[in-house]
Amino acid sequence: MSGRKRTLLKVIILGDSGVGKTSLMNQYVNKKFSNQYKATIGADFLTKEVQVDDRLVTMQLWDTAGQERFQSLGVAFYRGADCCVLVYDVNVNKTFDNLDNWREEFLIQASPSDPENFPFVVLGNKVDVDGGNSRVVSEKKAKAWSASKGNIPYFETSAKEDYNVDAAFQIIAKNALKNETEEEIYLPDTIDVNAQRPQKSSGCEC
Amino acid sequence: MNEHSITATEEQEKWLADAQNVVKQQSFYMRKALDSSNLREALKYSAQMLVELRTSKLSPQKYYELYMQTFDELRHLEAFFQEESKRGRSNADLYELVQHAGNILPRLYLLITVGSVYIRSKEAPAKDILKDLVEMSRGVQHPIRGLFLRSYLSQISKDKLPDTGSDYEGEGGTIHDAVEFVLQNFTEMNKLWVRMQHQGSAKDKADREKREKERSELRDLVGKNLLVLSQLEGVDLELYKSTVLPRVLEQVVNCKDEIAQGYLMDCIIQVFPDEYHLQTLETLLAACPQLQPKVDIKSTMAGLMERLANYAAANSQVLSVFAEVEAFEKLSTAVATVVEAQVDMPLVSAVSLHVALLNFVLRCHADRLDYVDSVLGSCVKMLAGQGKIREAKSVKAIVALLSEPLAQYGDVVTVLQLGHYGQLMATLEFETNKVMAVLVIQSILKNGTRIGDCARVEALFQLLQELIRDGEDAPPVDQLDQEDFAEEQNLVARLLHVLVNDDPEEQFKILSAARKQFGLGGPRRLVFTLPPLVVESLKLVRRLQARGEVEEGGVTPKKVFQFLHQTVEALANVPAPELAFRLYLLCAEAASDCDLEPIAYEFFTQAFILYEEDIADSKAQVTALQLMTGTLQRTVVFGTENRDTLTHKATGYSAKLLKKPDQCRAVYNCSHLFWQDQEKGTRDGERVLLCLKRALRIANAAQQQANATRGSGGPVTLFVEILNKYLYHFDKGNQQVTTTVLQGLLELISTEVNSESAVQDPATEAFYASTLKHISFQKQKGGEAGDRYEAIKVQ
């Protein structure tokens, strides 16, 4: 059984449209960045193998649409997440203000077993813009907010200049792994167990 | 209804839970089989798991949950196939093998899963496998099942397309195969999605609503194909222009489904980059008028314009491309064409389209007033023949069209250059038009705008018509809210002070233009608008006076006074006699300052005529005479004859006031008319004394009258006041006012104060006491004043 079992970490990336969710993922997974904006439709994931301490794990990174109208099938994919990344644009106040909503919405929809300690990570993206001159949300403010929500780790990033992206995702992987709960073991109901299990487990296959 | 829907939700939950349970169960066995590398068993259980996806009971969102669960499970299967492949099993065989699954839906899911591994193995060209899969998927024609199956295909194949620069390019095919594959999947998905609309009854409202809700939930599955296209490296501008966009648009237009059209247009705009839109505007816009009438094309086009405007705002260097591709011209033509093509388009949508276009211009080409005006013009043209627009939402949109330029430029002078601005404003009915006019004035006042060009002033008045006069559309003035009316007229009045030009000629033209406009306002407005006009004209007179000589035909103080005469006369005719009286006096004084005796005399004469004929209220008369004597006192232009006539009249009217105390005060005030401080002023001590004596007589009479009516002497206030006037003139050095005269008066007052019938009045007593103190003070002061006061005795 252990031979096939790989650790799969499910990470959800949330935030307003245009903050750079897709760009961050692309930078992290494909080492690519484009200035063009292409709205994300629905949700989709990319996978990435990472080494956390001594373990090799697969991260399933779910990129989501920030535009509500492109999220028509709902957010069923939140379920089973091991970590949630909240992204805002340090140059746009509203995207920071909305972090609260994204967090709340996630906790309601994903209903993790221990919401108090569920791992989030906050990314303040686009710190490169205009040499930082057009920034409106200070690092201090963002850190204070992150701290107030249960000491969420906070990173300042630039998908464009690949600044802090790897570091952030490393922590994301690490915290997701800490959270990873043993997948609930499915036990077929009694009749099936009786019908199938004995024959299977009786013979020693080792 | 509510109860019903709760049950429906619960039912959905239950169905989903049941299905998920089966998936869990079957996948458990599938994984066990995988663990023991039992391919046949694994295929069996995975097929049994996938059978759950055949359900028709679940809503799209619930189906999506189930789909995701199976999706995750299929990853285990895929990993196993991958290993099998590594171990040397032929993918072609596997591909063959899974086709034995009994049921088509599980079979296709399995086939796609194997296909994924098959492509990766490169044992066969990617394009062939993809083509096969997309063709085979035709076998599922149930919309929800088909859409999810194809979205599985899309998801699995996304990183295996023979895209430019990808691993699968070359043997696996070219970008054209990739595009072809995605386009085909897109087209098929759209067809499935559109077909849903025609299942079930079109008439049953609840049925239709449920169907439309389901369709709306499914839309992202269809739209995502467009995102896949936009993410292909090989889809460069050329390919986008020549193939991708035309093919996508063809499908959008031909499907003739309003839900699909609106949504997919939105997707195209959002998923493809700005550069592409700029270079294909014509093609994209040409599709707009071809869409179904019910499509909310306004929002779509507004979305495009907003996106392009954001693009321009963030990258100013691309503005040259905007100009090069004539973005504005194309958008503008498209707006007109859409409005024309969609005859049933609600008016508000048509106007809103113009709002979107205007916002585009203001953000990308704020310096192009001609563009701004052309948007307004296009809207005016569209509204032609509709009369006044009254529908609330359309009105709001028109107001937006008018307010945006005001807000943007913060400068009415700029707005006045927009030829169509006034015409557009004229489409608004009375109330809104007025609101807009008020907004215009407020903007001027707030921004401190100065308008000094007569043509502009006239254009401005054109905009403010509804405030300035009774329009055809307006209710009668007396039915208006009086407070609002006054507020608006005061605004118009304040406006006058910013209509200034340093050149007196132009200034006079402006004032004359204003006069002409205000003249149309009717008596109710004139009382607000003419006084500031008089004030401004007098300011002009002062400037002309400073300027001195002028060339032939230029404006002179005389000309302005003529203008003033007419203007005040118009006020007198309203009638507003007290106001006109006051303004005549202002003019008179100004004329006097200009040394224009006949003109000053004429203004005084007009004032007196008004006084005689139209000022009847006794209080008003008192005030008027105070003003008159005050003005006359300051006036030195007159020769003896004119002066005598005027002062004679003033004293005459003073003595004729209704109440004795008023008479008394007016008369002693007249004493000032004969003793002017100015260098050229009259100094006629005798007539001063005559006035004071006359006042004293009246005060006596007043005292007697009081005795007769109330049996008491009344306060001695008047006497004390007269004493003060005497002292004033005594101080001024009027020889006629002698110490003897003063002494007599002092005794008179002392007798009055001590008489039995005297009324106690603390204020008068204090006044009296301080007057006496003044005298004592002067006496003690010594020097010249002390000498003069020496002879006066105070008890």
Ligand SMILES: Nc1nc2c(ncn2[C@@H]2O[C@H](COP(=O)(O)OP(=O)(O)OP(=O)(O)O)[C@@H](O)[C@H]2O)c(=O)[nH]1
């Ligand atoms: N300068 C700069 N631009 C960035 C950065 N990250 C993203 N962008 C740009 O921001 C725009 C939006 O980025 P996306 O990654 O598409 O944003 P998103 O959050 O995925 O948006 P949705 O898919 O609509 O939710 C694109 O034009 C990117 O090029 C960054 O770090 N710096």
Ligand SMILES: [Mg+2]
């Ligand atoms: Mg995105």
